Amino acid sequence: MSARAAQLSTLAGARRFMLGDEAAAFGALFAGCSFFGGYPITPASEIAEAMARELPRVGGYYVQFEDELASISAVIGAAWAGARSLTATSGPGFSLMQESIGYAAMTETPCVVIDVQRSGPCTGQATKPAQGDLQQARWGTHGDHEIIALSPWSVQECFDLTLDAFALAERYRSPVILLMDGAVGHLREPLLFPTFREEMLAPRRRARPGELHFGGEPVPPMAQIGDGLDVHITGSTHRPNGIRDVNSEPVHDELVRRLCAKISDAREALTRVEHRHLEDARVAVVSFGATARPALGAVEAARRRGTRAGFLRLVRLWPFPGPALARLLGRVEKVLVPEMNLGQLNRELERVLDCEVVPLSKIGGVAHAQEEILEPLLEALR
Amino acid sequence: MSPLEKPREGTQSASRRLIRPGLLPTIFCTGCGGGTVLNCFCRAVDELALDPRRMVMVTGIGCSSWIPSPYFLADTLHTTHGRAIAFASGVRVMQPAMKVVVIAGDGDLSGIGGNHLIHAARRNIDLTVIMVNNAIYGMTGGQVAPTTPEDVPTTTTPHGNVEPPFDVASLVAAAGGTFVARWTTYHVFDLVKAFKAALAHKGFSFVEVVSQCTTSYGKAVGMRRAAEFLADYKARSLRLSKAATLSAEELEGKITVGTLRNVAKPEFRERLHAQVARVSDPGSARQGPEPIPPGAVNPPGPPAGVARGLGGENVALRFAGFGGQGVVKAGEILGLAACAEGRRALQNQSYGSSARGGLCTADVTLGPDEIFEIEPDAFDVLVLLSQDSCGAFLHQLRAGGVLIYDRDLVKLPEGNGLRAHGIPATKIAAEELGRKVVTNMVVLGFCAAITEVLPRAALERAIVANVPKGTEELNLRAFAAGFAHAAS
Ligand code: SF4
Numbered sequence: 105m106s107a108r109a110a111q112l113s114t115l116a117g118a119r120r121f122m123l124g125d126e127a128a129a130f131g132a133l134f135a136g137c138s139f140f141g142g143y144p145i146t147p148a149s150e151i152a153e154a155m156a157r158e159l160p161r162v163g164g165y166y167v168q169f170e171d172e173l174a175s176i177s178a179v180i181g182a183a184w185a186g187a188r189s190l191t192a193t194s195g196p197g198f199s200l201m202q203e204s205i206g207y208a209a210m211t212e213t214p215c216v217v218i219d220v221q222r223s224g225p226c227t228g229q230a231t232k233p234a235q236g237d238l239q240q241a242r243w244g245t246h247g248d249h250e251i252i253a254l255s256p257w258s259v260q261e262c263f264d265l266t267l268d269a270f271a272l273a274e275r276y277r278s279p280v281i282l283l284m285d286g287a288v289g290h291l292r293e294p295l296l297f298p299t300f301r302e303e304m305l306a307p308r309r310r311a312r313p314g315e316l317h318f319g320g321e322p323v324p325p326m327a328q329i330g331d332g333l334d335v336h337i338t339g340s341t342h343r344p345n346g347i348r349d350v351n352s353e354p355v356h357d358e359l360v361r362r363l364c365a366k367i368s369d370a371r372e373a374l375t376r377v378e379h380r381h382l383e384d385a386r387v388a389v390v391s392f393g394a395t396a397r398p399a400l401g402a403v404e405a406a407r408r409r410g411t412r413a414g415f416l417r418l419v420r421l422w423p424f425p426g427p428a429l430a431r432l433l434g435r436v437e438k439v440l441v442p443e444m445n446l447g448q449l450n451r452e453l454e455r456v457l458d459c460e461v462v463p464l465s466k467i468g469g470v471a472h473a474q475e476e477i478l479e480p481l482l483e484a485l486r
Numbered sequence: 487m488s489p490l491e492k493p494r495e496g497t498q499s500a501s502r503r504l505i506r507p508g509l510l511p512t513i514f515c516t517g518c519g520g521g522t523v524l525n526c527f528c529r530a531v532d533e534l535a536l537d538p539r540r541m542v543m544v545t546g547i548g549c550s551s552w553i554p555s556p557y558f559l560a561d562t563l564h565t566t567h568g569r570a571i572a573f574a575s576g577v578r579v580m581q582p583a584m585k586v587v588v589i590a591g592d593g594d595l596s597g598i599g600g601n602h603l604i605h606a607a608r609r610n611i612d613l614t615v616i617m618v619n620n621a622i623y624g625m626t627g628g629q630v631a632p633t634t635p636e637d638v639p640t641t642t643t644p645h646g647n648v649e650p651p652f653d654v655a656s657l658v659a660a661a662g663g664t665f666v667a668r669w670t671t672y673h674v675f676d677l678v679k680a681f682k683a684a685l686a687h688k689g690f691s692f693v694e695v696v697s698q699c700t701t702s703y704g705k706a707v708g709m710r711r712a713a714e715f716l717a718d719y720k721a722r723s724l725r726l727s728k729a730a731t732l733s734a735e736e737l738e739g740k741i742t743v744g745t746l747r748n749v750a751k752p753e754f755r756e757r758l759h760a761q762v763a764r765v766s767d768p769g770s771a772r773q774g775p776e777p778i779p780p781g782a783v784n785p786p787g788p789p790a791g792v793a794r795g796l797g798g799e800n801v802a803l804r805f806a807g808f809g810g811q812g813v814v815k816a817g818e819i820l821g822l823a824a825c826a827e828g829r830r831a832l833q834n835q836s837y838g839s840s841a842r843g844g845l846c847t848a849d850v851t852l853g854p855d856e857i858f859e860i861e862p863d864a865f866d867v868l869v870l871l872s873q874d875s876c877g878a879f880l881h882q883l884r885a886g887g888v889l890i891y892d893r894d895l896v897k898l899p900e901g902n903g904l905r906a907h908g909i910p911a912t913k914i915a916a917e918e919l920g921r922k923v924v925t926n927m928v929v930l931g932f933c934a935a936i937t938e939v940l941p942r943a944a945l946e947r948a949i950v951a952n953v954p955k956g957t958e959e960l961n962l963r964a965f966a967a968g969f970a971h972a973a974s
Contacts, residue, residue, distance in 0.1 A: 107766035121818075121825040121833075139580060160765040165579045165758060170605040174572035177565065177602075181544070181576030184563060189576070207566050231837070287860050292818060292833040294825040329561040330581050332539045334506065336556045338564035347509075347556055348564065394860050401858025471861040 108162035112300035129154035131266025136305040139187035141178040148220040151192035172197035192218035206245030214273035232469025233286030250367035253281040259293035271306040287394035319344025375425035385414025402477035426456035501528035517712035519697030530681035546570035550591035550618035568599030607663035620699035628702030665691035670719035807871030812926030817848025823948035924964035931968025
C-alpha cells in the first residue's frame with residue numbers, strides 16, 4: 105500500500121470539524137496531489153500549513169518559495185515532471201501569478217490554483233472576505249484564453265471541488281482555479297471523508313512516441329519531462345509538435361483557437377449549477393460561493409411566506425454557463441444578484457439573460473446577512 | 487541539409503549528436519557568443535558521457551535562453567521571463583534522477599529573476615545554472631541591463647549608464663551557491679572544464695560566461711566582430727589567484743575569472759526527499775503535530791437539547807473578547823462537540839491583523855436546520871469577555887437571548903433588563919486553576935451549564951480531542967470549575 109493510501113485510509117468515512125482551507129488541502133491529498141509550492145498569505149495560509157503538515161505524510165513534496173511568482177512557476181515545472189501540483193494564494197498573490205497561469209494555459213499544463221479571495225483592490229482589507237476575483241480568474245492573464253474555475257460554498261465543497269479541480273485539470277489539460285472566498289476558507293463545518301482508493305485518481309493521458317502532444321486533437325496527450333520523448337515545452341506560439349514558431353499567423357491562429365475551443369466547446373459538459381424552486385419562480389436570487397448561503401436562506405424564508413422566489417448558484421463559474429442559465433431562468437421576471445463585489449457576476453448575467461438583472465452588491469468585508477437579501481427579494485416579489 | 491549540419495569529426499560531431507535535428511543553423515547573429523556556449527556545453531556533456539535523455543534544460547526569455555531551447559536534444563522547458571530557476575526547482579523536486587540545467591541571460595537571471603537566483607543558491611538546490619552575461623538586453627535591441635558597465639550608452643541610457651553593474655558570480659557565492667565560476671567565451675577549454683565541474687557538482691552550481699553580443703552590445707560600444715570582443719576579454723581577464731594580489735584600483739575594468747567557490751554542503755532536494763521518506767514511512771514514529779483530531783466516538787444522534795427558552799431551532803452563539811483569551815478555541819470546541827453529536831454546526835471567527843490584543847470573536851451556529859448565515863448578526867447566546875466587546879456587540883443579542891460575561895472585565899449598562907449571567911472567569915482561572923490561559927474553558931463550562939446547548943460529556947470529549955496533548959486534565963478541570971459555578 106502506498107504511503108498515501110495508508111494515511112488516507114484511516115480517514116475513510118470519518119467526520120471532522122475543520123476549516124474550509126484545511127478541507128481544500130485534504131481534497132488535494134485525496135486527489136493525489138504530490139507537489140505544493142506556495143507563499144504565505146491571509147486567508148489562504150491555512151492551506152499551506154495543512155499541506156506542509158500532511159503532504160509529506162502521503163509522500164508528496166511541500167516547498168515554500170520566495171514569492172508567488174516562484175510558487176506558480178515551480179508548480180508548473182513539477183506538473184511537467186509528473187506531479188499533480190497545487191498552489192494556494194489570495195488576491196494579491198493571484199495577481200502576481202497571472203503571467204504564469206497564462207503559461208500554464210498556453211502549454212496546457214494540468215495544475216490547480218486556489219485563490220481564497222479577500223477584500224481588495226491591493227492590500228484592501230487583508231483579513232476580510234470578498235468575491236472580487238471572479239473576473240480576475242477569467243481575464244487575469246493576457247491574451248485570448250479560456251479557464252475553468254469552481255466556487256465552493258461550504259467546507260464539504262472545499263474538499264469536493266478540490267478533487268473536482270484536479271480531475272478537470274487532467275481531463276482538459278488546463279490550469280483550474282478553485283475560487284474560494286475568505287468566508288468559506290475560514291469557517292469550520294463538519295466534513296465527511298470519502299474512502300480513498302488509488303483508482304479514483306484522475307488519470308493523465310500520456311503521449312506515445314511519435315504522437316503529437318501539442319495539437320492534433322482538442323486535448324492532446326501529454327509528454328512529460330523524463331519520458332524520453334525530448335519534449336519541447338514553450339509558452340511561445342508552437343507547432344503541434346511543440347517546437348516554437350512565432351512568426352506564422354496560421355500556426356498561432358490554430359493553436360490559440362484550439363486552446364480556447366477545448367474548454368468553450370465543453371461549456372455544457374462543464375456546467376454545474378444548483379437550484380431550488382425555479383419551476384414557478386417569479387424572482388430568482390443568483391449567487392455563488394459563501395454569498396449563496398444567505399441567498400438560499402432568504403429564498404427559503406420568502407417561500408415560507410407564500411411567495412414565488414427561486415434560487416440558483418453557480419458551482420462552476422468558468423466557462424460561464426450562459427446557455428444553462430438562459431434555460432433555467434428563462435421564465436423569471438427578475439434576477440437579484442448578491443455578491444461580495446460591485447457586480448462582477450451581475451455583469452455576466454446581464455449578458456446572457458433577457459430579464460431584469462439587479463445587483464445586490466456588498467463590499468467592506470462582511471458577508472451578506474440573510475435579511476439583507478430577503479428584504480429586496482420580498483420587495484421584488486410584491 | 488545545410489553545410490552546418492554535415493557531421494564532422496571530433497567535438498563538432500559530439501555537438502551534432504546533441505542537437506535537435508532539423509533546426510540548424512541557429513538563429514543567433516553572426517559572431518554571437520551563444521554558439522560558443524552551446525558548443526562548450528555539448529562538449530562537457532559528451533566528455534562526461536551524460537545521457538541527454540536524463541537531462542532537462544530549463545530556460546527563460548532572451549537570446550541566451552535560446553541556446554538550449556530548442557536546440558539541445560533533451561527535454562526542454564522554455565519558460566517565462568525570469569522564472570527559469572523557479573520552474574526548474576519544481577522539476578528538480580519531482581525528477582531526482584535527472585540533471586536539471588538552466589541556461590539563461592544576465593537580464594533574465596539577475597534582473598527580473600534575481601530573487602529566484604539568490605534563493606535557489608541559498609537553498610543549495612541541485613541545479614546547474616549557466617548565466618550568459620552579455621551585459622545588455624540583446625533580444626529586445628540593446629537596453630541597459632543590471633550587468634551593463636557604467637557610462638555605456640544603450641538605447642535606454644542614451645546619455646550613458648549611471649548605475650554600477652552587478653558582480654553576479656560573487657552575489658551567488660555570497661548567497662550560498664556551492665559551486666561558482668566565471669569565464670569568458672575566450673576561455674573555451676576552461677569553460678568546458680567549468681561546465682563539467684558544475685554538472686558533476688551536487689548542489690547549486692553556477693557558471694557565469696562573459697559573452698559577446700555582437701549586435702546590441704556591439705552597437706553600444708562600437709565593436710561589431712567576435713574577434714574584437716575575444717581580444718578584449720583576453721586582455722582584460724585576470725585569474726582569481728592573480729586578482730587577489732591586486733588593489734581595487736588595479737582591478738578596475740578587469741574580468742576576474744576562475745572558480746570563486748567550490749564547497750560541499752547538504753543539498754536541498756536530498757534533504758527534502760529524506761524528510762518525506764521519514765515522515766511518510768508508516769513504521770516510523772510520528773514527528774510533529776498530529777492530524778486533525780477526531781470528533782467524539784458516539785454516532786450521530788438526534789439534536790440534543792438546546793438552550794432553555796430558545797426553542798428547537800438553530801442556535802447562534804458569539805464568544806467575544808480580545809486576542810489571546812482563547813475565544814476562537816472555545817468556539818472551535820463547541821462546534822466540534824456539536825459535530826460529533828450529529829448536529830449541523832458552523833463556526834466562524836474574526837480578528838484584526840494582529841493576532842494578539844485586538845477585538846476577537848468566534849461565532850458558532852448549531853443545527854438542526856440548514857445553516858445559511860455564515861456571519862450571523864444576531865445571537866441567541868452572547869459571551870462577552872471584554873468591555874470593548876460589550877460596547878461592540880451587546881446590541882446583537884436577540885430579544886430573550888442569554889448574556890454571559892466576565893464579571894470582573896465587563897460592566898453592563900444599568901437597567902438593561904437582560905437575562906445576564908456573570909462569572910469571574912479570569913479570576914477563577916488564575917486563582918483556582920493557577921493558569922489564566924484556561925479562562926476560555928471556565929467560560930465554556932459556565933456557558934454549557936447555563937444554556938444546556940450541548941451535553942456536558944460531548945463537550946468534555948471535544949476538549950480532550952482538541953486541546954494540546956498534556957493539557958487535557960487542566961482544561962477539563964477549568965471546564966468543570968465553570969460548570970460548577972453555574973450551580974452556585
Ligand atoms: S542580439 Fe546579441 S545576444 Fe542576441 S543573438 Fe544577436 S548577438 Fe547574440
